[in-house]
Amino acid sequence: xxxxxxxxxxxxxxxxxxxxxxxxxxxxxxxxxxxxxxxxxxxxxxxxxxxxxxxxxxxxxxxxxxxxxxxxxxxxxxxxxxxxxxxxxxxxxxxxxxxxxxxxxxxxxxxxxxxxxxxxxxxxxxxxxxxxxxxxxxxxxxxxxxxxxxxxxxxxxxxxxxxxxxxxxxxxxxxxxxxxxxxxxxxxxxxxxxxxxxxxxxxxxxxxxxxxxxxxxxxxxxxxxxxxxxxxxxxxxxxxxxxxxxxxxxxxx
Amino acid sequence: xxxxxxxxxxxxxxxxxxxxxxxxxxxxxxxxxxxxxxxxxxxxxxxxxxxxxxxxxxxxxxxxxxxxxxxxxxxxxxxxxxxxxxxxxxxxxxxxxxxxxxxxxxxxxxxxxxxxxxxxxxxxxxxxxxxxxxxxxxxxxxxxxxxxxxxxxxxxxxxxxxxxxxxxxxxxxxxxxxxxxxxxxxxxxxxxxxxxxxxxxxxxxxxxxxxxxxxxxxxxxxxxxxxxxxxxxxxxxxxxxxxxxxx
Numbered sequence: 001x002x003x004x005x006x007x008x009x010x011x012x013x014x015x016x017x018x019x020x021x022x023x024x025x026x027x028x029x030x031x032x033x034x035x036x037x038x039x040x041x042x043x044x045x046x047x048x049x050x051x052x053x054x055x056x057x058x059x060x061x062x063x064x065x066x067x068x069x070x071x072x073x074x075x076x077x078x079x080x081x082x083x084x085x086x087x088x089x090x091x092x093x094x095x096x097x098x099x100x101x102x103x104x105x106x107x108x109x110x111x112x113x114x115x116x117x118x119x120x121x122x123x124x125x126x127x128x129x130x131x132x133x134x135x136x137x138x139x140x141x142x143x144x145x146x147x148x149x150x151x152x153x154x155x156x157x158x159x160x161x162x163x164x165x166x167x168x169x170x171x172x173x174x175x176x177x178x179x180x181x182x183x184x185x186x187x188x189x190x191x192x193x194x195x196x197x198x199x200x201x202x203x204x205x206x207x208x209x210x211x212x213x214x215x216x217x218x219x220x221x222x223x224x225x226x227x228x229x230x231x232x233x234x235x236x237x238x239x240x241x242x243x244x245x246x247x248x249x250x251x252x253x
Numbered sequence: 254x255x256x257x258x259x260x261x262x263x264x265x266x267x268x269x270x271x272x273x274x275x276x277x278x279x280x281x282x283x284x285x286x287x288x289x290x291x292x293x294x295x296x297x298x299x300x301x302x303x304x305x306x307x308x309x310x311x312x313x314x315x316x317x318x319x320x321x322x323x324x325x326x327x328x329x330x331x332x333x334x335x336x337x338x339x340x341x342x343x344x345x346x347x348x349x350x351x352x353x354x355x356x357x358x359x360x361x362x363x364x365x366x367x368x369x370x371x372x373x374x375x376x377x378x379x380x381x382x383x384x385x386x387x388x389x390x391x392x393x394x395x396x397x398x399x400x401x402x403x404x405x406x407x408x409x410x411x412x413x414x415x416x417x418x419x420x421x422x423x424x425x426x427x428x429x430x431x432x433x434x435x436x437x438x439x440x441x442x443x444x445x446x447x448x449x450x451x452x453x454x455x456x457x458x459x460x461x462x463x464x465x466x467x468x469x470x471x472x473x474x475x476x477x478x479x480x481x482x483x484x485x486x487x488x489x490x491x492x493x494x495x496x497x498x499x500x
Contacts, residue, residue, distance in 0.1 A: 204363025
């Protein structure tokens with residue numbers, strides 16, 4: 001049996017308290033990741049069942065090592081609103097033992113406010129905005145288990161406050177994730193933004209070059225992983241569906 | 254006389270659009286910062302070449318000639334756009350670039366990608382450029398080692414002048430910035446990518462161009478490009494007064 005060394009882990013849970021079914025996003029994301037994993041000899045694990053000990057599905061991400069132990073050398077956690085390009089290179093071959101992610105620097109007001117809001121849990125920690133990452137696509141190794149242990153511990157200690165968090169527009173887990181990376185002094189590798197193309201609408205990347213005969217949208221040409229965020233969530237399913245219809249033929253071989 | 258670092262600004266004021274830029278606030282801020290840090294500020298306010306043949310943007314690359322003409326003993330050079338304001342406490346970014354060519358990434362947008370594709374096709378033999386290494390030429394840090402390179406770039410411009418003018422007229426994809434990025438990449442020039450804090454562009458899209466001047470808390474050099482409303486001049490004046498006069 002061919003034992004695979006690398007894993008892509010995705011949380012795609014339909015949650016009663018949420019208006020939007022994540023399976024409606026994941027149904028377009030998963031085929032792309034299945035194809036890419038097969039091509040690059042990696043396993044794909046999709047978590048569809050919510051652990052009731054958490055107040056929100058996002059925290060199921062942190063269970064990655066509870067579920068797979070030390071079976072895999074390298075792991076990527078990807079959001080269920082991401083799609084990977086059919087010919088994206090094997091990201092696992094591009095790093096050694098670093099924790100890899102893309103900078104999140106599109107909405108600096110959000111990041112500033114979010115860091116201020118969650119600082120109450122980390123009064124001694126400063127995050128340089130240049131190192132603030134998007135936690136929707138991260139790649140690491142089994143040696144990074146401590147991060148997820150710490151995140152889970154942090155969550156359980158602060159569960160009541162986190163579950164009832166009502167500060168608007170400061171996000172949920174991402175900034176906490178960033179604070180903990182900083183607290184644990186994790187060696188981060190900031191990778192090229194093509195590995196987690198967020199806010200594509202704001203960047204005009206859904207458009208094509210109107211002065212060229214090539215009608216391929218920019219995001220298809222220049223992204224490896226497309227992250228469908230940064231626009232109203234009610235548009236997400238439709239945009240992912242349109243994308244899938246545009247590119248699905250590339251995943252059929 | 255000891256060699257000093259030089260701040261070079263091209264500020265050729267022609268027409269209403271230039272007036273609305275509020276260049277004077279930029280120069281005042283850089284003048285104060287240069288004085289505080291014992292640097293030299295050099296401003297070019299008249300065109301050397303006919304602007305229809307050589308836009309003000311390309312005049313930035315004349316810096317070495319101007320320094321030689323003025324007999325200025327220089328160490329490092331920062332070319333900064335005249336729609337920037339520097340914070341009075343901005344750290345010495347000259348040191349951060351080391352001996353490399355220093356610049357700050359331009360946040361990707363449709364124009365950047367279209368500009369890259371256009372210049373790639375018409376000037377640079379379909380050379381591919383990664384958008385995440387594409388710098389904004391509103392801040393470029395250089396030193397003596399870059400003198401010949403930059404002079405070569407000016408020759409490259411004049412040798413292809415008609416083509417550059419045609420591209421800008423037909424496609425509107427910019428003057429100096431994209432060609433400089435291609436030249437850096439095709440000539441394998443070592444580039445130090447500096448923090449966004451040293452050339453904070455597209456402030457509205459980053460959602461930090463607020464009346465309480467949030468951006469001034471997040472970095473050091475504010476670049477009022479992409480025409481923030483009502484005018485760049487409005488923001489330049491407001492920022493300058495907040496940082497330099499109302500202290």
